[in-house]
Amino acid sequence: MSGKPYRLSDAGRLIDRSKRVSFTFDGKTVSGFAGDTVASAVMASGQRVMGRSFKYHRPRGVVGLGSEEMNALIGVGKAERHEPNLLATKVEIFDGLSAVSQNRWPSLNHDIGAINNVLGRFFSAGFYYKTFMWPQAFWKHVYEPFIRQAAGLGKAPTGRDPDVYEQVHVHCDVLIAGAGAAGLAAAEAAAASGLRVIIADENPRLGGLCDIGGGLIDGASPLEWAKTRAAALAAADNVQVLTRTTVAGHFEDNYVLMFERVGDHDPSITAAGTPRHRLWKVRAGQIIIAAGAIERPIAFANNDRPGVMLASAARGLAARYGTAAGVNGVVFTNNDDAYRTALMLKSMGVGVARIIDSRTNPESALIDQAKAAGLDISFGSSIAGVMTSKGGKQIDGIKMSPYNRGRVTNETKVDCDFVAVSGGWNPAVHLWCHNGGKIKFDHELQTYRPDRSPDGLLIAGAANGTFDVPGALAEGYAAGEQAVALLKGKAGKIAKASATQEAQAKLEPIWFAPATGAYNEGDKHFIDQQNDVVASGLELAQREGYESVEHTKRYTTLGMATDQGKTSNILGLGVVAEATGKTIPEIGTTTFRPPYTTVSFGSIAGAHVRDRFLPVRRTAIHDWHVANGADFEPVGQWRRPYCYPKAGEDRHKAVTREILAVRNKVGLLDASTLGKIEIKGPDAGEFLDRMYTNTFSTLKEGRCRYGLMANEMGFLMDDGVTVRVGPEHFIMHTTSGGADRIAGWLEEWLQTEWPDLKVFVTPVTEQWAQFAVAGPNARKVLEKLSGDIDFSAEAFPFMTMKTGTLAGMSVRAYRISFSGELSYEIGVPANQGRALWDAILEAGAAFGIEVYGTEALHVLRAEKGFIIIGDETDNTVTAIDVGLEGLVSKKKRDFIGKRSMEQSFLKMDGRKQLVGLLTEDPNYVLPDGAHALEDATGKPPQKTLGHVTSTYMSPSIGRSIAMALIFNGRARMGETLSFSLDGKVVKAKVVEPVFYDKEGARQNV
Amino acid sequence: MSDPVFRSALAHRNDRNSVPGLSIGLTEISDRGMIDLRGAASDKKFAGAVKDVLGVALCTKPRSSASAGDITVLWLSIDQWLITCPRSAASDLHGRLVKALDGIHSLAVDVSDMRAIFRLEGDNARVVLNKGTSVDFTDGTLGAGSVRRLRYAEIAAAVHVISDAPCVMDMYLFRSYADYAWSYLSKTAAKASEVKLFGVQVGIGV
Structure with missing residues (x-):
């Protein structure tokens, strides 16, 4: 086909013939002009096939002019910049652009999948549900790999996207979706009020179909008027004009997503670091939808052949890019608009063999013009088939027959090489419908058009089913004015343009044009x-x-x-x-859902990539951890050192060393992430009594107490040490993960249930860097630092707190222990945290101090049988279940969870209870979550006796230990439980869940 | 700060003093002290005692601020304020507040290290903020003196508008998120990413 004159010499208003642009399509160099799209340039080069179809692998060409295109899907860009499934009709070309066709294997011209077309009778509707079902094993190994190879649209990029993406939130008074005649008029009327107006259009230019839609505005081409409107809007200081920006979705309360392709058309933009795509999150007072309409095709036999396209596309390609769809076309229509295509093509020197009009006797000015121009017209006729050669890739002609609903018996052949088809226009009601706008069927237009809508949503022009220029203009102005009025803005004065357009003959519906032969065989x-x-x-x-x-x-x-x-x-x-x-x-109709057209994943991620993918919280010691080789683990949004492996150590060795350092010498832990909440007021003691299962009102000043917190259901939700620092003043510690949640929980109860309690709650977690200094040498280390705190056993007993100075800094010191060792927690304002950390390490060097991470912390506490909320509990576990009945007050009138804990099923025997487990093989560490089974040798399903909640190799006692929640566990002391693991039966003895220093002597020295 | 003991939340970042290629001024403010104050604004004794110490009455209008000398009060909620002052004066001011409020139901906590403060300056600063928050910073309602608590990117923050022309705003956020927020601000404030809203535009045609 190449060599034929597909580039018209006197047409193509958007291309700049002085600027040649060279790009590749499937590796072949194609030359076009600045302003071309991939579709217009490839077609101008004489190539029509743009891809293969999804199921039958039939050759396909361009059908549409813009975002309605369904066949010409291409992949653009190379390697990590490759983006699949773009529309060739929308991709603007630039020098060096690389585009590939999709869904062909191995190549566009020779495609193995095309056999599916011959076998088409077996690929009937619902074929996925009907075929490939048997034998079952074939699915995974035979059918699926084959289907995946042959089907699918496009390829994913090969690496991390190097480009930048971002999002921006914008508020405006009036948002106009679409900048055709109606949208421009609406924008003018709205902008005149001085309100903030956004007008967005998916195309690179404003004007919609002003160039090819016919009619006159102020006596001239609507394009001339659009030019002046675009200039005025661009110059206004209250208007944001966005091109290449698709209003993709409309949501609750006029929230709108707009997808802007900032840099796709020009690689120098992204090379400068400018975002490639930008997602606009807009909240608009009023929205005017002026999204235009989409031409619809007619179903006739082989209507998918390359060269069969929408009439508006054939017209637009010629007018905008000077690209002729062929040398001799047939126009097939049921309405007047397609006559514009015939007239325009003929005036540009493209052959129009015939207009085939399914209507019997239509009369209108456009039809008269066509007749006067000497165009052959066949009324009451339809296309009964398309004749092709070269495997369907080239159209040789069509079969025309009288249009009726029955089988075709009589047909005439018409030679042609392309077909421009129009079955009428459908208003683009998608945005209207996204958030509940209703539509109704219009018999005149034979399509759905807008009906009722939620508040704040207006519609104008072709999107409203008003296709003539005078009507669209009037509706646009009216919608703009109405939006201003609804917003109680001040209407501005504008000089409204006046438009004219010839009357059109009525459209007559035609959906299906019969063919020769049964329509479910052969011709599709x-x-x-x-x-x-x-x-x-x-x-x-x-x-x-x-x-x-x-x-x-x-x-x-x-x-x-x-x-x-x-x-x-x-x-x-x-x-x-x-x-x-x-x-x-x-x-009826199916649901219209966002997005209107595809939105890139990059824009959805925006700036939330790399170190901004998730917020990572850093303690004041974080960079020391990094510099000292910490192996981090996530704890909520924090990153905490799991351990600090030294050269040659794996995680396990490092953790073992850290544990033994704490047990034998002294360890230092960054515990800054622990939640800290100041609680003060005359009713603070009473408040804490209600929040915790145990009692705090009796706590003496300077004393610490471990507390358990349950939810209303009686299940444990948090724990920690709270200290009384004044008559009405407490400091609560929460779990790291619970810090924000518990602060909110306290505030909620105060605000919603107990507003009578005089208590203030202020979370102060981040004010403090806090470290545990734990181990037999802990006191010696702290005593070595200068300061005024007496760390002696007599002056500073277990479970007390002091404030003072240490190493020249004001600190809060707590003598509490989660390791079972002599232990202090020291809090210091965060910005001095690093200085204190360094000072402790320096002072501790002589005493063998080592830093330890969260895993050593966890093992140390498990050796002591201390629970961790979230390990030993899972929102179904009570204080009684974990053996802490002593911390559930019997005296208090009430506390959160009390009533629930008195329910019979939370008190009954046989609930899962916390126990210790010792495996028969002391070197075997049970897997976390392993289930003890009633009959570990039997076949599944098996009844579980409970599960392992914490399990470690304990360096302190030189064997494995575990904690578990076992049904009726406390009554099973001494029993042996069986686990079925790794194909073996593993046995473990039920013991008390305290493995080390049962009497607690070590922390009390 | 010259204090060798003091390390701000951005101490580890090489770009903490200046990020190249931004469309706004972005700096860390680390010499400011902060006190979180809670109490009932309707309690005359409380309000009076606080005013005596601060030299300025607590602002009760939502999203507002008040200042006297080097002390500024930011409204956080109906019973919570953030009082800012020079860092070196915070401990003393906190002590005087606690003393003056003895016997009055209230809670004053020195939280000078709990938050990081970033200063944003320049015409584009408001749009840059809107790349991270849905609160409208461009419609003129958040003028000089306004305080707005908000969700920025994925974290909690507050913005205090210091002045309108030139545009100067201080963003308060929790210390542990400083690195994240600095990265997000730096990225979205890049000159190459500049977005101009509602103004004269070039390159619009038909």
Whole structure:
């Protein structure tokens, strides 16, 4: 086909013929002009096939002019910058652009999958549900790999995307989606009020179809008017004009997502570090949808052949890019608008063999113009088939027959090499429907148009089913004014343009053009080309009982491709209506969901990538940890050192060394992440009594007490040490993960249940860097530092707290222990944390101090049988279950969880209870979460006796230890439980859950 | 700070003094002290005692601030304020508040190290904030003196508008998130990412 004059010499208003642009399509160099799209340049080069279809692998060409395109999907860019599934009709070319066709294997011209086309009768509607079902094992190893190779749309990029993406939140008074005639008029009226107006259009330029839609504004081409409007809006200081920006979704309370392709069209933009895509999150007072309309095709036999395209696309390609769809075309229509295509193509020197109009006797000015221009017109006719050669890749002509609903018996051949088809226009009601706008069927237009809507949503122009220029303009102005009025803004004065357009003859519906032969054999009438849904498939779905349109959609995949049925929706409904003898409104319609067109993952991630993917919380000691080789683990959003491996150590060796350092010498732990909450007021003691299961009102000043916190259900939710620092003043410690949650929990109870309690709660977690100094040498280390705190056993007994100075800093010192050793926690204002940390390490060097991480902390506490909320508890465990009944007050009138804990089922025998486990093999460490089984040698399913909650190799006692929640565990002391692990039976003895220093002597020295 | 003991939340970052290629001024403020104060604004004794110490009455209008000399009060909620002052004066001011409020139901805590403070300056600062928060900073409602608590990127923060022209704003956020927030601000404030809202635009055609 190459060599023919597909680039018209006197057309193409958007291309700059002085600027040649060279790019590649499937590796072949293609030359176009600045302003071209991939579609217009490739077609101008004489190539029509742009891809293969999804299921049948039929060759496909360009059908649409913009975002309605469903066939010409391409991958653009190389390697990590590759992006699949872009529309060739929207991708603007630049020098060096690399585009590839998709869904062909191995190549566009020779495609193995095309055999599916021959076997098409076996690929009927619902074929995934019907075939490949047997034998079962074939699915994984035979069917799925084959289908995955042959099907699928595009390839993923090969590496991390190097480009930048971002999001921005913007508020405006009026948002206008679409900048065609109606949108521009609406923007002018809205902007005149001085309100903040955003107008966004998916195209690189404003104006919509002002260039090819016909009509006159102020006596000239609507394009001239659009030019002046665009300039005025761009110059206004209260208007944001966004091009290449798709209003992709409309949500609750006029929240709108807009997808801006900032740098796709020019690599120098992204090279400068400018975001490639930007996602706009807009909250608008009023939204005016001026999204235009989408032309719909007609289903005729082999209507998917490359060269069959929408009439508006054939017209637009010629007018905008000077690209002719062919040398001799046929226009097939049921309405007047396609006559504009015939007239325009003819005026540009493109052959128009015939206009085939399904209407019997239409009369209008446009038809008269066509006749006057000498165009041949066949009324009451339709296309019965497309004749092709070269494997369907080239159109040789069409078969024309009188249009009626029966089988075709008489046909005339018309030579042509392309077909421009129009079945009418569908308002783009997608945005209108996203958030609950209703639509109704319009018999005049034979399509759905807007009906009722939620507040704040207006619509104008073609999107509202008003296709003529004067009507669109009037609706645009009116919508702009109405938006201002609804916002109680001050209407501004504007000079409204006046428009004229010839009257058009009525459209007559035609959905399905009969062919010779049965339509479910051989020749296919395509409805949804991207998903290869054919008319016979829709008809079959009806016969098989998938009558609801939502069922038809899912069974046949109609409208489920990336184009979301932009061209196929109404056409499919029309075919289903004819097949069932119903009307389209009786059939209903499927749901319109966001996004309108695809939105990139990059824009959804925005700046939340790399070190901004998740907020990582850093303690004041974080960079020391990093510099000293800490192996981190996530704890909530914090990163805490799990351990500090030295050269040659694995995690296990490091943890063992750290534990033994604490047991034998002294260890230092960064415990800054622990939650800290100041609680003060005359009722603070009473408040804590209600929040904890145990009593705090009796706590003496300067004393610490371990507390358990339950929720209303009686289940443990937090624990920690609280200290009384004044008559009305307490400092509570929470778990690291619970810090924010518990602060909110306390505040909620004060605000919603006990507003009478005079208590203030202020979370201060981040004010303090806090370290545990634990081990037999802990006192010696702290005593070596200068300061005024007496760390002696007599002056500073276990479970007390002191304030004072240490190493020249003001500190809070707590003598508490989570390791069972002599231990102090020292808190210091965070910005001095590092200085104190360094001072302790320096002072501790002589005493063998080592830093330890969270794993050593966990093992140390497990050796002592201390629970961890979230390990030994899982929101179904009470204080009694974990053996801490002594911390559940019997005296207090009430506390959160008290009533629940008195329910019989929380007190009954046989609940899971916390026990210790010692395996028979002291070197075997039970896996976390392992279940003890009633009969470990039996076959599954097996009854569980409970599960392991914490399990470690204990260096302190030189054997493995575990804690477990076992049904009726405390009554099983001494029993042996069996686990089925690694194909073996592992036995463990039930023991008390304290493995080391049972009498607690070590912490009390 | 010259104090060798003091390390701010950004001490580990090489770009803490200046991030290259930004469309705004971005600096860390580390010499400011902060006191969290809770009490009932309707309690005349409380309000009076606080005013005596601060030299300025607690602001009770939501999202507002008040200042006298080098002390500024930021409204955080109906019974909570953040009082800022020079860091070197915070401990003394806290002590005087606690003393003056003895016997009055209240809670004053020195939280000078709990938050990091970043200063944003320049015409583009408001749009930069809107790349991380849905609160509208561009509609003119948050003028000089306003205090707005908000969700920024994925964290809690508060913004105090110091002045409108030139635009100067202080962002308060919890210390542990300083690195994250600095990274997010630096990235979205890049000159190459500049977004100009509602103004004259070039390159718009039909």
